[in-house]
Amino acid sequence: MPAIPGALGEFETLLLLAVLHLTEQKQEAYGSAIRAEIEWRAGRDVPRGSIYVTLDRLEEKGLLVSREGGTSAARGHRPKRIFKVTPTGVRAVKSAVTAVSRMQRGLEAVLSKA
Amino acid sequence: MKRDLLWLVVERRLRQSVPPKHLASTLGDLAEDYARRLASGGRIRAGRWLIREARSLARAYRAALAMGAETKRLMLIDDVRHAWRRLRARPGQSIVCAGLVALGIGLSTAMFSVVDALLLQPAPFRDPDRLILQGLFRPEPAVMEAWRSTGMFEAVEAGSHATFRLEDEGGRTWPGALVTPGVFDMLGVRPIRGRMFGAADARTDARDVVVLSEIVWRSTFGGDADVVGRRIRLDGALVTVVGIMPASFRFPTPVTVAWRPLDPASAPTAGFRIYGRLKRGIARAEADARVSAIAIQMAYRPRSYRRSPPIATVGEVELGAFTPPALWLLLGGVVLVFVVLCSNVCSLLLAHLSSRRREFGMCTALGASRARLMRQAAAEHLCLAALGTAMGIGLAWSLTAVAPDIFLGRTLNPVDIDVRALAAASSLGVAAVVLAGLVPAWMGTRGDPLESLRGTRQVGAETRMARLATRGLLVGEIALACSLLVGSALLVRSFVNLVYADRGLNVDGVVRVGLGGLDHAFPRGQAMALATAAIDAHVAAWPEVSASALSREIPPLMYATGRARVTAGPGATSESEVEVESDLYRVSAGFFPIYGIPIVRGRLFGPGDSEQDVIIGERLARLLWPGEDPLGRTLAFGRAEPRQVIGVAREIELPTLDHELDRPELYTPLGSTARTLFLNLRCRAACPNEATMRARLASVHPVITARMVPSSEDAYQSHLQLPRATAQVGGLFAIVALVTAAGGLFSVLTYAVGRRRRELGIRAALGASPAQMRHLVVREGMTMVAPGLAAGLLGGWIVARSLAALHYGVTAADPVTWVGVLGTILITSLAAAWRPARQAMRVDPVTLLREE
Numbered sequence: 001m002p003a004i005p006g007a008l009g010e011f012e013t014l015l016l017l018a019v020l021h022l023t024e025q026k027q028e029a030y031g032s033a034i035r036a037e038i039e040w041r042a043g044r045d046v047p048r049g050s051i052y053v054t055l056d057r058l059e060e061k062g063l064l065v066s067r068e069g070g071t072s073a074a075r076g077h078r079p080k081r082i083f084k085v086t087p088t089g090v091r092a093v094k095s096a097v098t099a100v101s102r103m104q105r106g107l108e109a110v111l112s113k114a
Numbered sequence: 115m116k117r118d119l120l121w122l123v124v125e126r127r128l129r130q131s132v133p134p135k136h137l138a139s140t141l142g143d144l145a146e147d148y149a150r151r152l153a154s155g156g157r158i159r160a161g162r163w164l165i166r167e168a169r170s171l172a173r174a175y176r177a178a179l180a181m182g183a184e185t186k187r188l189m190l191i192d193d194v195r196h197a198w199r200r201l202r203a204r205p206g207q208s209i210v211c212a213g214l215v216a217l218g219i220g221l222s223t224a225m226f227s228v229v230d231a232l233l234l235q236p237a238p239f240r241d242p243d244r245l246i247l248q249g250l251f252r253p254e255p256a257v258m259e260a261w262r263s264t265g266m267f268e269a270v271e272a273g274s275h276a277t278f279r280l281e282d283e284g285g286r287t288w289p290g291a292l293v294t295p296g297v298f299d300m301l302g303v304r305p306i307r308g309r310m311f312g313a314a315d316a317r318t319d320a321r322d323v324v325v326l327s328e329i330v331w332r333s334t335f336g337g338d339a340d341v342v343g344r345r346i347r348l349d350g351a352l353v354t355v356v357g358i359m360p361a362s363f364r365f366p367t368p369v370t371v372a373w374r375p376l377d378p379a380s381a382p383t384a385g386f387r388i389y390g391r392l393k394r395g396i397a398r399a400e401a402d403a404r405v406s407a408i409a410i411q412m413a414y415r416p417r418s419y420r421r422s423p424p425i426a427t428v429g430e431v432e433l434g435a436f437t438p439p440a441l442w443l444l445l446g447g448v449v450l451v452f453v454v455l456c457s458n459v460c461s462l463l464l465a466h467l468s469s470r471r472r473e474f475g476m477c478t479a480l481g482a483s484r485a486r487l488m489r490q491a492a493a494e495h496l497c498l499a500a501l502g503t504a505m506g507i508g509l510a511w512s513l514t515a516v517a518p519d520i521f522l523g524r525t526l527n528p529v530d531i532d533v534r535a536l537a538a539a540s541s542l543g544v545a546a547v548v549l550a551g552l553v554p555a556w557m558g559t560r561g562d563p564l565e566s567l568r569g570t571r572q573v574g575a576e577t578r579m580a581r582l583a584t585r586g587l588l589v590g591e592i593a594l595a596c597s598l599l600v601g602s603a604l605l606v607r608s609f610v611n612l613v614y615a616d617r618g619l620n621v622d623g624v625v626r627v628g629l630g631g632l633d634h635a636f637p638r639g640q641a642m643a644l645a646t647a648a649i650d651a652h653v654a655a656w657p658e659v660s661a662s663a664l665s666r667e668i669p670p671l672m673y674a675t676g677r678a679r680v681t682a683g684p685g686a687t688s689e690s691e692v693e694v695e696s697d698l699y700r701v702s703a704g705f706f707p708i709y710g711i712p713i714v715r716g717r718l719f720g721p722g723d724s725e726q727d728v729i730i731g732e733r734l735a736r737l738l739w740p741g742e743d744p745l746g747r748t749l750a751f752g753r754a755e756p757r758q759v760i761g762v763a764r765e766i767e768l769p770t771l772d773h774e775l776d777r778p779e780l781y782t783p784l785g786s787t788a789r790t791l792f793l794n795l796r797c798r799a800a801c802p803n804e805a806t807m808r809a810r811l812a813s814v815h816p817v818i819t820a821r822m823v824p825s826s827e828d829a830y831q832s833h834l835q836l837p838r839a840t841a842q843v844g845g846l847f848a849i850v851a852l853v854t855a856a857g858g859l860f861s862v863l864t865y866a867v868g869r870r871r872r873e874l875g876i877r878a879a880l881g882a883s884p885a886q887m888r889h890l891v892v893r894e895g896m897t898m899v900a901p902g903l904a905a906g907l908l909g910g911w912i913v914a915r916s917l918a919a920l921h922y923g924v925t926a927a928d929p930v931t932w933v934g935v936l937g938t939i940l941i942t943s944l945a946a947a948w949r950p951a952r953q954a955m956r957v958d959p960v961t962l963l964r965e966e
Contacts, residue, residue, distance in 0.1 A: 031143040048167050049174025052140060056133070056178070071142070074149045078142030 008063075008096040011046075014038055015054055016063060016093045019083050028069055030080040031055070055083060063089030120161055124168045131175040140171065197494035201501075208498060210857075211459050215502025215543045217850065218455035219536070220509025225448040225843075226535030227514050229441050231527040238362065238527050240302025244268075244392040247366075248405060258388055260408045266401050267390040269300040272376060273366045274387065278324075278348050280334060288330055290372035291365070297373075298325075300391050301365060307331075308342035308357030315356075315375040322353045327371035328361040348374075368526050439919045440840040447601065447847040450594045454851045456543060458858045460550040461587040463495075464580055465865045471580075474558025484559040488552065495551030499544040506543065510536060520839045553583075588858050589902040595851035596906020596939055601913040602844035603931045604924055608771070609841040611923030612834055615769035619669060620710035621826035625801045626668050627793040629811070630819040645815065646784055646791065650702055652814055653793060661796040663704030664784060668792045670768050670829050671697045671777075696734060696780045697766075705781075706763060708794050716745045716761030719783045729761040731779035757782070770833040771922055792823070840920070852938070855902075856946040863895050863950035874954050875962035884955040891954045895947035903939055910935065 008016070018037040022029035029037075035051050038044055058064040069080035085093070104111060125141060132140050144167060151160035201208040236242035261270045273293040280286055295311035304310075306328060315323050324346070335341045345352045353374070364370050366387060392401055474487055510531055517529045557579070629649070636645045646664055653662045699705070703719040706712070706729075714732065728749070735744040748756040768776040784791075795801055802810070807820045867874070874887060882890075914926035924931070 031140065032147050047170040047174065048144075049170040049172070052132075052136070052171060053174045053178045056136070068139070072146075074146050075142035076145045078138045078145065080142060081136060081139035 007099075008092050011050070011054060012058060012063075013093060013096045014042060014044075015051065015058065016085055016089055019064065019085050020090070020093065023084060028080060029083045030069060034083070058089070059083075062086060063092050120164065124164060127168050127172055131172040131179075133175070144168070144171075193490055193493035194497065196490055197497040200494045201497060207462065208501070211462055211498055211547065212502040212505060214455045214459050214462075214854065215499060215547060216505030216509055218452045219503060219506025219539045219543050220513060221847070221850070222448045222452045222539045223506070223510035223531060223536045224513035224517065225445055226539075227510070227532040228517050228529055229445050230532045230535070231529045232525045233438055233441055235527045239365075241391075244394070244396075245301070245389065246392060246398070246401065246405075247387050247389045248409070257408060261388065261390055261405065264401075264404050264408075266393055266396045266404060268393050269296055269391045271297045271300050271389045272387065273297055273389060274376065275367055275370070276374070278372050278374070280330075280346065280348060286334065288372050289367065289369045290374065291367070291370045292376035293366070293373050294376050297365070297389065298359075300389065303359065303363050303365075305357040306360050307339070308355070310357055311373075311375045316377045321375050321377070322351065323356045323375060324348060324353045325357040325359060325373040326355055327359050327363065329371050331358045332361075348372075362528050364526055437836060439917075440836060443601070443917060443920065444840065444843050444847070447598060447844055450598055451847045451851050452539065452542070454591045454594045454598075454854050456546040457587040457591050458854045459543075460546055461584045461591075461858050462861060463547070463550040464553065464583045464587070465862055470554035471558040474555050478559050487559050488555050491551050491555035492548055495548045496544070498551070499547040502543060502547065503540045506540065507536065520835070584862050585898055588855070588862055588898050589905070591851070591855040591858055592899055592902025592939070592943075593905035593909055595848070595855040596903055596935060597909030597913050598844075598848040598851045599935045599938060600907070600910030600931060601917060602841070602848035603935055604914055604917060604921060604926070604928060605837075605841040605844045607924045607928060607931060608920060608922040609834070609837045612769045612771070612837055615923070616767060617769060617830070618711070618764055618766040621669070621830070623796055624708060624826065625795045625797065626823045626825070627795065627804075627807060628821045628823050629791045629793055630821065631815075631817040632791060636815070643784075646702070649791075649793075649811070649814055649818075650704075652810070653795070656802065656810065658797045658799065658802055659795055660798050661704060661708045663708045663794045664702045665705050665792050665794060666700040666784065666790070667698070668794065668823070669697075669699070669709065669766060669826060670833075671699075694734065694737065695777055696731075697777045699779060699781045700784050701781055702784055705794065708796055711766065712764050713761045714764055715743075716759070718761065719781075723760070723783050725782050725785050726755060726757045727760045727783065728757045729763050729781040730759055731763055731781075732765040734778035734780060735759075735762050737778060768833065769830070769922070771837060771920055772833075775833070793820070837920075837922075852942060856942045859895060859898065859943060860946040860950065862898075863891060863947055864953070866894065867891060867950045867954050870954075871957055871962060874957040875959040878957055879959035879963075887954045887957070888951040891951040892944070892947050895943060895950075899939070899943040903936070906939070907932075907936070 015034065015038070018034045018041070019029045021041065022033055022037055027033060031048075031052060034055070035046060035048065038046055038051075055064065055066075059066055063086055064083050065086055066081050066083045069082040071077045071079050124144070128137060128140065144164065147167075148160055148164050151163050155163075237245065239245060258270050258272060261267055271294040273291050276290050276292050278288050278290040280288060293311075295313055295316050298305075298310040305325065308325075310325060311323065315321065326341075331337060331341060341355050342357065344355050346355060347353075359373075366389075390401075392398075474491075477487055478484065514529055514531050632645065650662070650664050653659060656662075701719075706718060713729065716729070719727065719729070730738075730744060730749075738744065738749060739747060744759045744762055747759050749759065750756040763779065763781065766779055770776060793807075804820060804822050808818075811818045811820055874890075877890075878887065910932075911926065914931075918926065
């Protein structure tokens with residue numbers, strides 16, 4: 001069982017979750033779709049550069065894998081780069097999310113006021 | 115979507131920052147979103163959006179790239195710092211390892227450099243493969259003409275060794291050469307100052323010029339720029355310096371530092387050589403055949419004379435028969451030493467494998483990644499190797515700096531550090547250190563870290579792999595050291611035999627004086643014969659002199675003077691022709707008693723003897739008339755008049771490994787055409803000095819000059835120089851290998867005793883006596899020494915057999931050598947095991963239990 005290299009940052013967690021969501025919905029998780037997913041679910045407009053660079057880094061860490069997908073005329077016949085979360089990635093997300101939910105336990109009252 | 119200008123700009127911008135493999139998909143995503151914007155918000159807004167997006171992408175990628183590089187840099191610095199700390203934590207081990215690597219790199223690079231300069235590199239001239247030479251013993255301009263007429267040569271030149279005495283500057287004598295003017299052009303060399311000889315310089319009336327080497331220019335004239343054009347006094351005559359050659363240019367001998375022009379038509383001396391540059395495309399063999407044919411046709415070399423090829427490449431001839439096998443041997447030796455040193459470094463590093471493995475296991479358990487740990491281990495050992503390499507380069511440099519002292523005079527090439535050898539030796543050394551360093555890291559980070567922590571806790575446990583590796587390497591080291599020891603012991607024995615060999619004559623106390631100017635004083639043969647008799651009588655009357663003799667040659671001769679086909683008469687048939695290369699001594703009768711050479715048969719030269727009467731050495735007698743009485747027999751040199759044997763002298767031996775140099779002797783009375791003569795003197799107390807002798811001889815004739823020549827002992831010693839150097843270097847290699855192997859044994863045993871303290875303590879508690887404990891450790895040592903010794907003796911036998919050419923008075927089966935080597939290895943091993951064994955004896959179970 002390979003070790004999880006370091007803890008995930010918040011933005012990394014968001015990205016992985018977005019990819020998981022798209023995959024769950026049987027949609028293609030590529031750059032634009034991931035960005036739209038984060039915008040729609042988290043209500044955040046994230047700079048495109050940050051998304052792409054972070055996707056590359058997560059792939060390097062082995063939390064994501066990418067493959068070439070289909071093209072279309074709208075894309076100028078350029079391929080999509082479609083991401084999928086690896087099992088290690090899933091564990092990393094789980095661990096990050098668990099940590100957050102454990103940390104907020106007992107703070108429900110404070111957090112709900114905000 | 116149209117590919118408009120905006121898209122071209124965006125594409126170009128992203129091409130500079132986005133990694134190429136992701137460029138298409140990134141542009142695709144942008145295009146897709148852009149199309150959506152275009153549909154909803156119009157062209158201008160979409161365009162602005164596109165530019166913003168592209169800028170964001172470019173910035174993010176650039177920032178990521180910069181951060182990655184910075185991280186890598188920081189990690190590198192961190193690794194190097196960590197490595198340095200680790201090395202400093204164990205200074206002893208680090209210094210020993212680096213020192214061993216340095217020794218290996220230094221010794222092997224220096225040795226390779228010497229071999230390269232002496233044996234591998236061609237002579238340092240333009241197209242050296244096409245330069246050939248032929249040695250002659252008489253000046254033969256006709257031979258040069260014949261060479262030229264073959265049309266095979268671009269140039270045909272001649273040269274001869276000579277000695278020049280610079281009289282202005284403290285009277286130093288420099289080895290020089292007489293050369294035909296075209297020699298420099300033929301070799302393709304240029305002067306650093308002034309000019310080379312021109313065709314006019316060889317004319318008899320214009321020969322008062324000299325070209326000096328930079329060496330003479332700097333040492334004698336202090337590098338004075340105005341020396342070109344200056345008149346200097348050389349051998350009593352005023353000559354003009356016309357040019358300075360670079361210090362690296364030495365020709366025709368490796369010590370030549372001055373050149374004067376030579377006119378082949380009036381060439382004077384022996385040792386004359388013809389040099390030719392073959393035209394492009396002319397094969398060596400073809401030239402060889404033609405040149406041999408010319409030699410036979412010109413009758414200066416007999417038909418049946420087959421020794422050594424008639425032509426040689428320039429630079430090939432200086433080595434003699436001893437140097438090449440000796441150098442190849444030493445090269446082989448240094449390779450073995452290198453292997454021993456590297457194995458020792460490996461075994462030293464691997465001896466601590468268990469503890470290192472545990473350490474790495476602990477780091478892994480604490481969360482360090484394997485790649486990181488491997489990188490750290492690599493950095494640590496790279497630092498160690500770099501330290502060793504730096505020291506090794508220094509050592510190689512200092513060794514090659516002293517090499518010319520031993521090997522100058524044997525090669526025309528400069529002895530410089532051979533960069534290829536340095537690179538090869540360094541990379542092998544570095545590889546050995548890094549590999550040995552990575553093994554524990556690899557094992558320690560493999561599998562469950564807890565396993566490697568647990569594995570080493572058991573009593574006396576050393577991992578099987580560590581045990582096998584260190585002991586295997588040690589056995590190999592002992593074997594190689596043993597082989598080297600056998601080889602070098604035989605070399606040393608040969609050298610000692612050479613020094614104490616019976617030379618067959620006694621040169622102690624014989625003073626030799628060169629007499630010159632005789633041909634000027636007595637140009638006519640008859641007068642000369644009378645003059646020599648007069649000198650002989652004059653010198654014999656000197657009060658200090660107890661014995662004296664005149665001779666044209668003095669022992670030992672450096673080259674054969676009587677080289678001919680000899681017909682043993684009377685009634686000679688072609689079957690009785692024998693080819694001999696002999697040392698011809700033309701001597702007065704006093705020569706034999708003064709050098710203590712007894713006449714074993716027949717008689718000495720008497721007053722009535724002519725040049726047709728000869729005394730021969732025992733070896734020549736055996737060669738010409740085996741089993742018969744040589745007295746009264748005749749022998750003929752080529753087509754010359756037959757000569758009669760009147761006596762047989764005891765053989766003179768030249769103790770040398772180059773058997774071709776030890777030739778049979780032939781003595782004739784002094785001829786009547788001597789240009790130079792040597793005066794051999796034995797004095798009651800001290801001999802008169804040079805000036806006194808010159809003054810006294812002036813009374814015979816004022817033109818006669820007298821000059822002391824080096825003693826025979828010096829000449830004999832010069833034959834010992836290379837055997838001595840070979841024995842010394844070989845001995846050094848053997849000692850390095852032996853000490854290294856002993857050190858390896860010591861450290862492995864010390865480490866083993868340290869690890870087995872608990873076991874030893876238990877044994878002591880159960881009643882084992884100190885002697886038994888000592889026996890335990892010594893036995894462990896001997897389990898490594900015994901197989902090493904067995905393999906080493908086998909290797910030693912192979913080494914000894916392959917060295918046969920370098921043996922003098924010993925055989926490969928020399929019992930003294932073998933017993934000595936066996937004893938040395940055993941005693942050294944016992945000495946190495948002694949301290950660890952003492953440590954084992956001192957293990958106190960009570961203290962140990964308390965510690966636990």
